[in-house]
Amino acid sequence: MSERTFLLPDVGEGLVEAEIVAWKVRVGDVVVLNQPLVDIETAKATVELPSPYAGTVVALHGNVGDVMEVGKPLIVFEVGGDIGPAESAVGAEGSGPVAEGVGRTAVLVGYGVADEEAVATRRHRRTAGDSSAPTPVGAPAVATPGLAPRSTPPVRLYAKQHGVDLATLAGTGRAGLITRDDVERALSSSPVPGARPSAPITGPTSTSRFVGRELESWATGPKEERIAVKGVLRSMSDAMVQSAFTSPHAAVWVRVDVTRTVELLASLKQHANLSGVRLSPLTIAALAFCDAARHFPGINSSFDNATNEVVVRRTVNLGIAADTPRGLIVPNIKDADQLDLVAMASALDVVVDKARNGTTTPNEMIGTTLTITNVGPFGVDAAMPIIPPGTGAILAMGQIAKAPWVVNDQVVVRYVMELAMSFDHRQIDGALASAVLAHVGRFFQDPAPALIAG
Amino acid sequence: MIDEELVQLLTPEGERVDSTEYESSLSGDEIFGFYRDMAIVRRICSEATSLQRQGQLALWAPVQGQEAAQIGAGRALAPTDFTFPTYREHGIAWCRGVPPEDMLRIFRAVSNGGWDPQKYRHSTPTVVLGNQTLNAVGYAMGVQRDGAEEAVMTFFGDGASSQGDVLESFVWASSFNTPIVFFLQNNQWAISEPSSLQTKIPLYHRAHGFGFPGIRVDGNDVLAVYEVTKRALENARVGGGPTLVEAYTYRMGAHTTSDDPTRYRIDAEVEVWKHRDPIERVKALLVHEYKVKATAFDEVAAEADVVALKLRDDVLAMDRPDPLSMFEHAYAASHPLVEEGRREMIELGIGGSSH
Numbered sequence: 062m063s064e065r066t067f068l069l070p071d072v073g074e075g076l077v078e079a080e081i082v083a084w085k086v087r088v089g090d091v092v093v094l095n096q097p098l099v100d101i102e103t104a105k106a107t108v109e110l111p112s113p114y115a116g117t118v119v120a121l122h123g124n125v126g127d128v129m130e131v132g133k134p135l136i137v138f139e140v141g142g143d144i145g146p147a148e149s150a151v152g153a154e155g156s157g158p159v160a161e162g163v164g165r166t167a168v169l170v171g172y173g174v175a176d177e178e179a180v181a182t183r184r185h186r187r188t189a190g191d192s193s194a195p196t197p198v199g200a201p202a203v204a205t206p207g208l209a210p211r212s213t214p215p216v217r218l219y220a221k222q223h224g225v226d227l228a229t230l231a232g233t234g235r236a237g238l239i240t241r242d243d244v245e246r247a248l249s250s251s252p253v254p255g256a257r258p259s260a261p262i263t264g265p266t267s268t269s270r271f272v273g274r275e276l277e278s279w280a281t282g283p284k285e286e287r288i289a290v291k292g293v294l295r296s297m298s299d300a301m302v303q304s305a306f307t308s309p310h311a312a313v314w315v316r317v318d319v320t321r322t323v324e325l326l327a328s329l330k331q332h333a334n335l336s337g338v339r340l341s342p343l344t345i346a347a348l349a350f351c352d353a354a355r356h357f358p359g360i361n362s363s364f365d366n367a368t369n370e371v372v373v374r375r376t377v378n379l380g381i382a383a384d385t386p387r388g389l390i391v392p393n394i395k396d397a398d399q400l401d402l403v404a405m406a407s408a409l410d411v412v413v414d415k416a417r418n419g420t421t422t423p424n425e426m427i428g429t430t431l432t433i434t435n436v437g438p439f440g441v442d443a444a445m446p447i448i449p450p451g452t453g454a455i456l457a458m459g460q461i462a463k464a465p466w467v468v469n470d471q472v473v474v475r476y477v478m479e480l481a482m483s484f485d486h487r488q489i490d491g492a493l494a495s496a497v498l499a500h501v502g503r504f505f506q507d508p509a510p511a512l513i514a515g
Numbered sequence: 516m517i518d519e520e521l522v523q524l525l526t527p528e529g530e531r532v533d534s535t536e537y538e539s540s541l542s543g544d545e546i547f548g549f550y551r552d553m554a555i556v557r558r559i560c561s562e563a564t565s566l567q568r569q570g571q572l573a574l575w576a577p578v579q580g581q582e583a584a585q586i587g588a589g590r591a592l593a594p595t596d597f598t599f600p601t602y603r604e605h606g607i608a609w610c611r612g613v614p615p616e617d618m619l620r621i622f623r624a625v626s627n628g629g630w631d632p633q634k635y636r637h638s639t640p641t642v643v644l645g646n647q648t649l650n651a652v653g654y655a656m657g658v659q660r661d662g663a664e665e666a667v668m669t670f671f672g673d674g675a676s677s678q679g680d681v682l683e684s685f686v687w688a689s690s691f692n693t694p695i696v697f698f699l700q701n702n703q704w705a706i707s708e709p710s711s712l713q714t715k716i717p718l719y720h721r722a723h724g725f726g727f728p729g730i731r732v733d734g735n736d737v738l739a740v741y742e743v744t745k746r747a748l749e750n751a752r753v754g755g756g757p758t759l760v761e762a763y764t765y766r767m768g769a770h771t772t773s774d775d776p777t778r779y780r781i782d783a784e785v786e787v788w789k790h791r792d793p794i795e796r797v798k799a800l801l802v803h804e805y806k807v808k809a810t811a812f813d814e815v816a817a818e819a820d821v822v823a824l825k826l827r828d829d830v831l832a833m834d835r836p837d838p839l840s841m842f843e844h845a846y847a848a849s850h851p852l853v854e855e856g857r858r859e860m861i862e863l864g865i866g867g868s869s870h
Contacts, residue, residue: 067569068570070567070568070569070570070571071570071573072567072568072570072772072773073772073773074573074574074773095562095565105773105774105775106769106773106774106775106778107775108568108772108775109568110568110569111565111568111569112569113569113570113571422777422781422782423777423778423779423780423781424781424782424783
């Protein structure tokens with residue numbers, strides 16, 4: 062009997078990490094060859110890893126939700142019988158033939174040796190603080206024996222033309238890559254007479270999110286960056302352009318005293334029967350918007366250019382604009398008009414969680430009739446949203462904040478929220494839109510009767 | 516079921532269809548042979564997918580769902596014919612006699628090709644979309660000039676049908692009346708792009724615009740694919756010129772192991788095509804018409820498992836090639852740029868121990 066370690070493979074041509082979605086085996090399980098072991102999610106896909114061995118599971122590395130590095134141990138097996146030379150090549154830690162002086166890993170195809178610096182650079186993206194992090198400015202250049210300083214051909218040429226020896230420079234690019242800026246800095250290091258130098262303003266080094274990706278910081282990113290328009294970004298831009306240039310947008314908005322909603326939600330959360338139910342102003346907005354549609358079905362309509370008809374629907378598929386790691390996506394809750402408070406809260410939970418986990422299916426994004434976008438969590442009061450194509454209206458909820466409010470001619474402190482709604486002015490007029498928004502506003506102002514009596 | 520002009524000899528339920536134009540010439544033994552081919556190819560594909568998921572292949576392009584299109588076309592070929600595949604023609608490679616482990620070399624990145632094209636009369640896979648159709652037409656023009664009675668068949672998909680290379684190859688094939696069959700597997704998806712976006716007319720209609728016949732065959736019906744392709748190849752060998760065969764089929768799995776089709780296509784569509792599975796309908800025919808016993812199918816499954824296990828052993832035993840070996844196959848003779856690249860790699864200390 063001997064131990065064999067299955068290293069997390071690169072299942073998608075150049076991936077560096079994967080998240081554990083579900084374990085399908087436990088320690089002590091006896092598995093056969095190609096038996097499903099674990100579901101992992103990469104930047105490209107969620108895939109099932111089949112077992113490379115027949116044997117007993119001795120150890121599992123990582124828990125569900127953990128992000129694991131490609132090439133690191135995932136599962137340890139105990140296998141019986143003879144291990145041929147071929148099998149020992151599969152992730153045998155430190156055993157078996159060691160080729161070309163580098164550790165053999167399961168990721169052996171098409172990418173050269175795993176610890177080659179160039180490979181680490183290309184793959185480095187989100188793992189902060191590891192050995193391939195940028196070398197600090199001013200740190201001594203580390204010469205790698207036998208290898209030229211790391212740079213790119215145009216920069217090498219530029220340096221050569223200007224008499225700069227790359228070996229004397231410390232690269233500030235990713236993983237210590239020497240950039241054109243580094244060469245220029247070396248060239249301008251002699252002070253210009255008469256000019257008063259400014260202290261360097263580098264900006265923060267923290268990254269931020271943009272179009273579904275991690276955007277490099279002001280300090281470390283390139284001066285200009287181009288991002289291919291595809292995937293979720295492409296969907297968003299297509300939908301917005303289609304809507305903005307086919308559907309004449311108009312908007313109405315209203316400020317509402319939502320103190321009673323805030324109080325009601327606080328008291329419902331204490332209720333024993335509702336423990337575990339995630340209730341929020343979004344739950345109330347979803348119920349209120351559906352109720353408004355039941356009273357004014359015209360809002361739940363779309364304009365069909367192809368047939369020259371307006372389509373009124375008496376069922377609401379309620380879209381929820383979700384800010385996800387991949388970008389903006391709008392899954393919907395089917396037949397939302399049929400849901401009560403608890404059902405609505407759990408339906409919202411499901412669609413939002415799936416959107417954030419990236420498991421929303423195309424089915425769940427088709428057939429939206431009305432949409433809610435909640436910009437409150439971003440700390441703004443209101444927004445004028447673009448209507449998703451093929452729908453009648455979209456409701457935007459602002460943040461809830463204490464504000465001076467007039468009650469019985471007295472200025473008092475109340476919780477106030479702004480609601481805004483964009484609508485397709487081809488078939489929906491201002492009177493209908495105002496009636497709908499006022500209905501939603503009244504629901505928030507006094508939610509208990511609306512929830513109980515409908 | 517899909518198109519009234521679709522040639523079909525076997526329904527998804529495994530019942531024979533009377534066709535005025537084509538009839539099946541195959542015996543029960545031959546049909547069983549096709550069943551065996553398809554089952555083994557599917558098994559090779561599933562093992563290769565597992566090997567990729569285990570870090571042993573860089574990539575794999577699954578063929579699941581297209582077995583009938585490939586076995587029907589592959590078995591219609593004569594040994595002397597020559598074929599130009601894409602990276603997904605594992606069923607064609609199987610019919611040409613390429614050992615399964617050789618099919619995986621390029622996916623394990625230990626070879627730029629995998630086999631000797633002359634030995635199997637099957638070119639190495641072309642990854643650049645549509646390029647192989649130009650190579651094939653050029654080869655077919657050579658066949659004409661040799662006066663040989665051979666046909667050439669080239670393979671591509673609905674996505675590549677939009678490539679300029681493919682359309683240019685149609686023009687040349689038509690102008691010179693070359694002995695070629697363009698075998699288009701319309702598997703409905705060019706990675707994430709539906710074929711309905713690629714073309715506003717059925718793809719086989721395009722051939723008419725270039726001046727040669729096009730025909731659409733149920734690509735999940737191995738009997739129909741065999742007869743249609745066989746006639747097109749015979750026509751090519753006797754100077755009848757090119758034919759476009761559109762095998763209407765479906766890619767049941769991902770485009771490659773790097774792809775996640777659930778992000779762009781709906782489950783309901785996949786469910787519809789599951790009922791049109793190319794292997795199940797042949798099995799139904801064999802059971803009902805030829806009274807083939809369950810044990811015969813079990814034997815094929817066991818044989819496929821043996822092929823898969825041998826494939827696994829062979830792949831795991833493949834050594835990493837010397838990086839310098841890649842310079843050996845770029846040109847037939849020495850070339851100054853290639854030599855410079857080789858020298859630089861030696862200076863950088865990459866490879867070269869055995870050369």
